[in-house]
Amino acid sequence: MAALPLEPTDHPYYRNTKVTSLSVTDVRYPTSLFADGSDAMHTDPDYSCAYVVLQTDHPDGHEGHGLTFTLGKGTNVVIAAVNALEHLVVDRNVHGIFANFAAFYRTISSESQIRWIGPEKGALHLATAAVLNALWDLWAKLEGKPLWKLIVDLQPEQIISAIDFRYIRDALTENEALTILREGQTGKQDRVREMEKNGYPAYSTSCGWLGYESDLLRKKLRTFIRAGWTRFKVKVGGSLDDDIRRLTIVREEIGYDKLLMVDANQKWDVPEAISWMQQLARFKPLWIEEPTSPDDVLGHAAVAKALAPLGIGVATGEQCANRVIFKQLLQASAISYCQIDTCRLGSINEILAVLLMACKFGVPVCPHAGGVGLCELAQHMAFIDYIVISKSLDNRVLEYVEHLHEHFAAPVTMKEQNYVPPTAPGYLVGMLPSSIAKYQFPNGPVWKDLMQHKAKPV
Template sequence: MIKGKITDLTVTDVRFPTSLGHHGSDAMHTDPDYSAAYVVIETDAEDALKGYGLTFTLGKGTEIVVCAVKALSRLVVGRTLEDIVTNFRAFYRQLTSDGQLRWIGPEKGVVHLATSAVLNAVWDLWAKKKGKPLWKMLVDMTPEELVSCIDFRYITDALTEEEAIEILQKGRKGQETREEHMLKCGYPAYTTSCAWLGYSDQQLQKLCTDALKEGWTRFKVKVGADLQDDLRRCKIVRNMIGPDNKLMLDANQRWDVNEAISWVKELAEFQPLWIEEPTSPDDILGHATISKALAPLGIGVATGEQCHNRVMFKQFLQAHALQYLQIDSCRLGSVNENLSVLLMAKKFNIPVCPHAGGVGLCELVQHLIIFDYISVSGSLENRMCEYVDHLHEHFKYPVIIHNAAYMPPKDPGYSTEMNASVLQYHFPGGDIWQQLIMEKKLTI
């Protein structure tokens, strides 16, 4: 029995001034300040454990997500953890189906980001109660227990509960061997840190040189603002990493459909594995058109970091609109919804290559992708997880990268707990922001 009632849920607006160094810059988001709505759940249990969760934002607007979290908190405070997790599907649906709050979603946008932050904290608390890292707790759960956490509403035409259980049952074969492999070798990663759009050529070259020395073999380049600039930068990167290492492109939604096709054909000489978010993240049929046009060139389409929910992923898969599926631990409705997407990807035989980076996204998504390999996909073919070397020092249990691979976390929980940096970077009252405002380097 899991004792203890949830007594409080607090949320903090935490922002890091990454725009000052052009970190995270791309064709659509030129000056992001990586930020988070950071949730803490407290209980009256004797062990005094707390659950920590977050959702990722780019600065302005974080305050709106904070308001949405506060609006959802009344559905959480006063409940027991046992009451939540013994009927997790019902709790998930309660959060996403509030008769009035649902109108400002439903299951998308600000209210869904807030839902993710709240549920991430619940999962962190549950894993800590179990004394296991989240990935291990998921691996050790039975197929029936895992499926009971998923809301299958709207996706049964693509994946039924019975099919999900069958996938997970088949995934149990060889599970111990795959877990041993993860503990020894980790999950393969690719780096986005070398080629943000705002970086100079000199900075790009230095970062690629350093990454190659550290053993990185998979690199992503931001593109989409200027074709001649893209040609120059892609040439630099391809020449530096050589013909055998993997190169991916990311346009961050910059183009119209036909523009995306023609632009990527110009960049095809650099042999990219995929083009990521070539057009509007909501345009499923547009992605399908791009996928079909680029297939003869051997270039796939990747998307998902701004895919609202499981229903959109269902349609992307049904329309053959992507070749690489990118889940996000803070865009979807936490672990619950990501489980459904991992299972659909397995059924449609599409590799999952998660979106990460930001604030805490690497810390969170490593749990999901390690679980996916051990218990769902059972494969590393054409699979890798994004890594961005920013802001990990602000977490109590930061990611560990060894030989360009995520090493499985060993501490209990979801790796979501931040350290005292929360106070310094609290917006706008934290010391860091007050200093930047005083020096007129950034304004509110």
């Protein structure tokens, strides 16, 4: 479907702006020292990212900042993949990219030789997300809008022009997507005002990391309850006895009037997931997240079918590689909650496809966040989904974790446990230069000190 022309408005040099260079930096935070982020499969994660900056020849010096989230080791592999994509971006005219973003998405995700080590999955797709995130950030800055507002203000045909429908037309056609988006124009401004007034509902994962001792778990829960939080997620999958002990503590602290979700981070095979969750059903979780391999569509469907009589839904998506996996999960009725990840999928281009498919199949989207910059990124997806696609907040909630926001120039803003729509231009994952310098791996002072004192294996 042809794109509507994206004419320059307040930016007289917009049409002639080119990307002049790409740089990528390995930034790592030693979160494993405190068990922050720990779960059944990732017991000692160091929250990290491959941080991309696209410089341009725009007279106002606009840059695009993007990242993809990692857990420490392996970030160097993603950085190598980013560098392998550099030639596809540098010297490109940005107006040409944005005018038909789907074509550029296919160019960067299907380069003839590089595609072989994907396609559209693994380290290569993480790298693709980082580069595309930076491009979307640049576009929003050129338009002087936060990313969510940029997309909300686009015409339906323009949004469609950013999506590669290859491989998903058996689940969602361009015309079906266009119908959803046109319907989303009705009442759009009312929903914008609602979000600006009330924000988007959030839940906290900050209390429930698997490595937290009992006293710290209670302390965290009480702190968040005093702050008014009513929705919580807890990691499970270490051992059944320990899960029962920890969830007993959680329900003692939050009661049964507050919302609880649990997350196994792919720990189990299918029979184990079913039997384990049957034992945890007494704690009334809303969902079990990632009960098994993220690639196992039929396995998720079996778990969903077995747990439905217990009132437990299945959520997954943070490690689903691409729109094709999501297509199959939705077609197979394998998930009750669709969890997109802004760094796992091929940025907004692919996320929009999943949002639209989820809307067609009637499955609520609850984006995965946390990590480094994921809250800053995911908030835009929640606003876009509500304002112009699903038009519903039923059974929708956005993940929140409290750490690492201080490293960003425009961190998320919360109001009464809701995400407040950002107003600054861009995708808003621009890191403070001081944080990049301090936590750059391996030469930043934090890592030099840790390695000198052998506080961390490297």
